[in-house]
Amino acid sequence: MLVSLNWLKQYVDIDGISPEELAEKITKSGIEVDGMERFASPSTNVVVGYVESCEKHPDADKLNVCQVNTGEETLQIICGAPNVKQGQKVAVAKPGAVLPGNFKIKKVKLRGIESNGMICSLQELGIDEKYVPKESADGIYVFHADAEIGADVTPLLNLDDYILELDLTPNRSDALSMLGMAYEVAAILDVPVKLPEPSYEETVEKATDLISVKVEAKEENPYYAAFVIKNVTIGPSPLWMRNYLMASGIRPINNVVDITNYVLLEYGQPLHAFDLDKFSSDEVVVRKAKENETLVTLDGQERKLNTEHLVITDGKDPVALAGVMGGQSTEVSEETTNVLLEAAYFEGQIVRRASKEFDLRSESSTRFEKGVDPNRVRLAGERACQLLSEYANGSVLAGNAEFDQLDKTEKTVTIETSRINNRLGTEISEEEIIDILRKLQFNYEKTDGEIIVHAPTRRQDIRIFEDMVEEVARIYGYDHLPYTLPTGEGNAGGLTKEQELKRYVKRFLEGAGLSETVTYSLTSEARSEQLISPDVKNVAVSKVKLAMPMSEDHGVLRLSLLPEMLDSASYNIARKQTNIAMYEIGSVFISNEEKVTKQPKENLRLSGVLTGEWVTHPWQQEKKKVDFFVVKGILDELFERLNVNVTYTATKIENMHPGRTAELSINNKVIGFAGQLHPLLEKEYDLNETYVFDIDYDYLVDIHENEPSFSDIPRYPGITRDIALVVEHTIQSGDIQRVIQNAGGDILQSIRVFDVYQGEHLEETKKSMAFSLFYQDPEHTLTDKEVEESYERILEAVKNEFNAELRS
Amino acid sequence: MREKLEELQVEALQKVDDASDAKELQDVRVAYLGKKGPITEVLRGMGKLSKEERPVIGELANKVREKIAQAIEQKKTVFEAQEIEKKLAEETIDVTLPGRPAPSGGPHLLTSIVEEIEDIFIGMGFEVREGPEVETDYYNFEALNLPKGHPARDMQDSFYITEELLLRTHTSPVQARTMNAIGGNKPVKMICPGKVYRRDTDDATHSHQFTQIEGLYVDKNVRMSDLKGVLDRFAKKVFGEDREIRLRPSYFPFTEPSVEMDISCKVCHGEGCNVCKQTGWIEILGGGMVHPRVLEMAGYDPKVYSGFAFGMGPERIAMLKYGVNDIRHFYTNDVRFLNQYHKA
């Protein structure tokens, strides 16, 4: 909503306050002023001039030499505008004038002839081209014949106006009108409001003689008034009205259209003018549209209607889409003489649906959607009749054809001083509250300890006690509320164990060298298929998709964090940041339904992407690329700290390297995977050798033992024995370790691989693996015999199981 | 013999003094204190002395011996120290060479700011609650006094999955869920951080996915001045003690009265500059007193209980605090951006 301060001054006295101060006060009282601009720039030395003569320039076809009377003097001015003519009254910038853009007017010679000023267009005076009336758009502006020669054009053309741009919240529909803003400003400044009082002469003939109104959709249209204005003369509207319309961001068209727009802005009540002679009956019928009925709207589009739409008809065919847009067939034109003026109340919902469906948001539809003042509907119609009789020479027929089932009563809200103070934490007196009601111009009754407030119908947002708390607070001033802290018992506050653990895990991973990322949950169809962990794939029956995505890139909720993380990695590598180690904890969305109807399961995953060099320390020749075991090392330390026992099993997963991928499980429950990307996928993302992991974080948290129990520090020394075995190269160390552990007995505390060798001195298909075995018993010092027995059992077991031989 | 011993002492001490390395010193030791050395010889010849003389000379001989031994020991320490010096000198490194890089991970800026805000509110007795990102229309809108067809639903144009399911547009549904779970008879004091989604085209100031932290305090006799006090504390902790806050009336369907909170501009301290669009103030968050319909729907009697709620965008807070100029930085994960915020 744009508010012209010059227009506002017609209703409320704001002379004593600067536009900046006013904007600040309005903002602080609850209606946000988003911006304040000058409408144009006031120019000095620009006056109304009379073109006494206008002759072609002898040496230039397109120029005219004009003698222009500016009151004090007659100036010779050369003008290039095609529409300049003798006898016009025009805006003359005299030498010394400064026009917008710091354009200084000086005496000049044009092709040998002196020019002492400039005849101006509205654009040259700083008015935005898009608001300039069409007839003035391509040339100079021509005043009405009764403009006073020599008069300053700044007030005449409203060049000194300030425009406030309001960012209105949906509840304050009252501020969608100049009168509403007048009430608001009056309350803030504590000054009176001057309201227009529509009055006009009516003919003997009555509106109901020519037209009747029948409303079938009573719920959607509880009020409809049809006024009839005969013998209108279509022409330009008065300059002051055009000024205010332009300042409010509306381009003037002609008097009839301008008057409906003016009243819409003044009262906040949309009106519609039909050409009565194009109406094919003497009946207005308001009803729901029929299935497949059509209407060609003012913009020339044919609209296909259905029973959800409300239409105005001539008893047979639709002539307007109620509250949204009129029809072409009954449009007011240059030839119109008789006007049917509609002032109606349409329910917000039905207007909203139609304006949204047809993408026809307008000044009208916005106001109906938010709710207009029931007590201003007929009044606005009368105001328009007054202006049509004054500025379009219309004869207003007596009365109107009306349907009225509209509730126009004021709602009451009961307040008590103490309750208001309890809610606000203030000590406002009853007198102060009553004074606030007076400023707001709310009626009230005082009873014992209570005030019954009658909320005016212009304020549809005031319904309950809390609404009045806000009214009192905002006029009292939010600045005057004290600062207090809650006094209630409350609770202790803090993080849950799970929340603390999440912070711990994050800090661990960061300490281990990973950077946290945050990626989008919405991904593309193609990416949503990639790198889904087996445990997710097993339970996800369908993907969760948006009904109406904004783009293909973000249409499906992810089942893996990895594709979007790979995208981030790729983004960095393209920018020469080639060493990447990132992790993220975030949800994937698992639906177990064929067709999603219920909330999906949101499963937190811990995922990581690593590529490039892990350690780079060139001058000491230390350099290590990321490999599977870098990733595994980090994860194993994390599992160790979470006290969970995770098993790695070689596996094959789509888009992963078939020989370098492991499935991770805890007690045979799969919890995720880790490994190298398949080179083809690496290529798709423009990545080099890249390792990833994806783990069910929720499950880790679930099974992790929260309180580590104390175990005694061992008192007896341990013994280390090494064992080097030669086996087939396909045998995995994990399997050997399991066998060793089983055979070794309780005293075997840990097994560590310290060498893996394949090559010279060994048969081609063999490899050697060396393990370091650590023995300890908490109860006594181990004897050589005990260790020897265990060692022998191990040797026998690995021989049986893997045909392993001791490496000599 | 006495003279002989004294002579030996002078002679030996001179040799110790002259010794230029550990080997020469060892030679002196062998020469004078060895089994075949002159002092041993003197002692052997003591048998020829008188009874009276014997202990005197014996004592003298031991003294001489000790003195020489001491001198050798002293000199040896000097040589050892020199030896170590020499060895260490050879071990000298260039301390200006670069060190081996330690792992350099760190949290995302959003995590840092969210944790900072969590900790501030935890300090004021708030709990942290979380909830689902795919919400029902009921919890995302209806339970928050936004029935179907409400014009304010347009303020938060949303991503629907079905007619009843959508990506949450704010974290307020967590508040409704928590109040419902608590059951209307106990205070609630919580904040809920999390991801939210709205139908916005990604640009410098909009993101279809962003983060929100909402707060809620419901109890008997919660006042609007409490909201002002709590938000003032929060703002000063995050942005600095010298910052002021200002509340302005606003509108949200789930609060009444509603407020918008501004913080005084860091650059101009309220004078007006380009950063604050000449107003001296920067908008930070919205909030208000919980709407009685919201309390009612969550099972709290609005005649007994009142409460305040607020919501803020950590991206916006971080952008203002650190001068980040484009919201997309939070989701691009450019390591050059991420690394800037790994510092203490």
Ligand SMILES: [Zn+2]
């Ligand atoms: Zn500033």
